[in-house]
Amino acid sequence: MRANAAQYELIxxxxxxxxxxxxxxxxxxxxxxxxxxMVALSAGRxxxxxxxxxxxxxxxxxxxxTAEAYVIGAGTTFSDIRHHAxxxxxxxxxxxAASWTGSIANQNRGTLGGNLVNASPAADSPPALLAYxxxxxxxxxxxxxxxxxxxxxxxxxxxxxxxGELVYSIAVPRIWTGYRSxxxxxxxxxxxxxxxxxxxxxxxxEENKIADIRIGAASLSAMPMRCAATESALLGQPVTSQTxxxxxxxxxxxxxxxxxxxxxxxxxxxxxxxxxxxxxxQLST
Amino acid sequence: MIELNxxxxxxxxxxxxxKRLLDVLREDLHLTGVKEGCGEGxxxxxxxxxxxxxxxxxxxxxxxxxxxxxxxxxxxxxGEQLAPIxxxxxxxxxxxxxxxxxxxxxxxxxxxxxxxxxxxPQIQEGLAGNLCRCTGYSRIFAAVEAAAKLA
Numbered sequence: 001m002r003a004n005a006a007q008y009e010l011i012x013x014x015x016x017x018x019x020x021x022x023x024x025x026x027x028x029x030x031x032x033x034x035x036x037x038m039v040a041l042s043a044g045r046x047x048x049x050x051x052x053x054x055x056x057x058x059x060x061x062x063x064x065x066t067a068e069a070y071v072i073g074a075g076t077t078f079s080d081i082r083h084h085a086x087x088x089x090x091x092x093x094x095x096x097a098a099s100w101t102g103s104i105a106n107q108n109r110g111t112l113g114g115n116l117v118n119a120s121p122a123a124d125s126p127p128a129l130l131a132y133x134x135x136x137x138x139x140x141x142x143x144x145x146x147x148x149x150x151x152x153x154x155x156x157x158x159x160x161x162x163x164g165e166l167v168y169s170i171a172v173p174r175i176w177t178g179y180r181s182x183x184x185x186x187x188x189x190x191x192x193x194x195x196x197x198x199x200x201x202x203x204x205x206e207e208n209k210i211a212d213i214r215i216g217a218a219s220l221s222a223m224p225m226r227c228a229a230t231e232s233a234l235l236g237q238p239v240t241s242q243t244x245x246x247x248x249x250x251x252x253x254x255x256x257x258x259x260x261x262x263x264x265x266x267x268x269x270x271x272x273x274x275x276x277x278x279x280x281x282q283l284s285t
Numbered sequence: 286m287i288e289l290n291x292x293x294x295x296x297x298x299x300x301x302x303x304k305r306l307l308d309v310l311r312e313d314l315h316l317t318g319v320k321e322g323c324g325e326g327x328x329x330x331x332x333x334x335x336x337x338x339x340x341x342x343x344x345x346x347x348x349x350x351x352x353x354x355x356x357x358x359x360x361x362x363x364g365e366q367l368a369p370i371x372x373x374x375x376x377x378x379x380x381x382x383x384x385x386x387x388x389x390x391x392x393x394x395x396x397x398x399x400x401x402x403x404x405x406p407q408i409q410e411g412l413a414g415n416l417c418r419c420t421g422y423s424r425i426f427a428a429v430e431a432a433a434k435l436a
Contacts, residue, residue, distance in 0.1 A: 002324075005301045005303040005304040005305065005308075005346075006301040006303075006304070008301070008302075008303040009302070009303075010302035010303045010346055010348050011302070011348075012348055012349070012351075031346070033344075034344045034345060034346060034349065035326055035344055038305065038326070038343065038344040038345070038346065039325045039326060039344065041303065041305075042305075042324045042325055042343065043325070051303065051346075053346070053348060053349055055349050056349070056352070079338070102326070102414070103326075103327075103329065103413055103414020103415075104339055104392070104395070104410070104411055104413070104414055105326070105329060105332060105339045105340050105341045105392075105414045106326055106341065106344075106414065108335070108338045108339055108340055109335075109340050109341070109344065109345075192327075192413060192414065
């Protein structure tokens with residue numbers, strides 16, 4: 001049953017500092033584009049806590065380009081990301097994920113920071129950011145800290161964010177010249193489905209061997225995951241049918257897919273292996 | 286009190302800040318062109334223009350609409366005259382029961398603002414968040430193509 005909106009408080013302090021001071025008092029839930037929280041409200045499953053709005057904060061909505069990295073404000077929308085020429089050219093895994101995150105209307109509202117903090121194991125942007133080894137800047141009323149994104153997800157919908165902390169920005173290194181990239185999402189249909197399984201991969205080949213490899217996955221475990229065992233099986237290897245078999249076995253060993261409303265564990269495991277093989281076959285051409 | 290700007294006109298409403306913009310438009314301001322379909326951001330029948338870009342009003346707490354230029358279907362026609370997009374939907378048979386039509390027209394407006402001469406894949410993607418369950422998408426796409434030709 002739908003919740004009664006009158007039972008919820010929502011405030012929109014003018015600046016980021018004011019928002020952080022509010023969060024420091026405890027008990028507030030941040031809301032940015034609302035594409036998750038408002039669905040929870042309508043479904044009657046939004047915890048009855050006061051909310052603080054972030055969507056008006058221009059301080060959180062930016063894309064900075066430096067020689068080493070793109071620094072993306074947490075309040076940057078998926079539309080901002082997919083229409084940024086630099087990101088589209090240099091970070092195809094992230095631009096691709098932004099392009100298939102929900103409809104145009106949802107891409108206009110949903111934010112990269114919100115996608116990470118919501119921490120769905122099926123979310124679209126985490127596999128790309130895991131492969132790119134992004135770094136998060138977290139802020140609170142008492143200061144800021146940085147953290148590798150690979151350390152952010154701790155379990156099902158559980159993150160390293162502390163009470164009172166917000167994601168401020170996501171920095172993605174620009175070191176991908178010479179890398180081959182591959183990303184594919186498999187859902188019930190091509191448009192606007194939540195993924196059954198998705199992979200985002202990067203590899204660099206030197207002298208016919210895999211000199212570097214990074215594989216991020218959605219819906220293969222309780223949280224977005226880097227496929228470390230699969231990467232180990234591939235690193236330093238030539239792309240042969242034997243290597244492909246070993247990599248498939250490694251992926252099967254580290255994946256923990258589940259049966260749920262969207263798919264089955266068996267289907268997810270099989271398709272994950274097929275996507276990995278498709279990526280590796282592209283590397284050998 | 287929350288101050289809103291809708292179709293260029295100022296409104297003041299006394300509603301809870303988490304009330305959905307959709308409900309404020311329909312219940313408090315009687316702008317009933319905006320429809321509720323799924324209520325969870327999937328179907329697009331509650332589409333509005335939010336500072337010029339397409340958004341689902343079922344996912345917007347009204348407080349977040351303060352200071353924003355909101356556009357609804359009521360602001361599309363020019364006086365008593367249908368706008369070209371509306372005329373094309375009418376002539377091409379792009380509307381039947383009408384529940385999705387306001388959203389389809391606003392999505393088309395947003396699309397044509399970005400791509401005045403869209404390709405068919407751009408039309409399909411631009412309208413992919415707006416579901417129709419009766420007239421069919423072919424006639425809707427034909428209406429969008431006709432509207433683009435008039436531009």
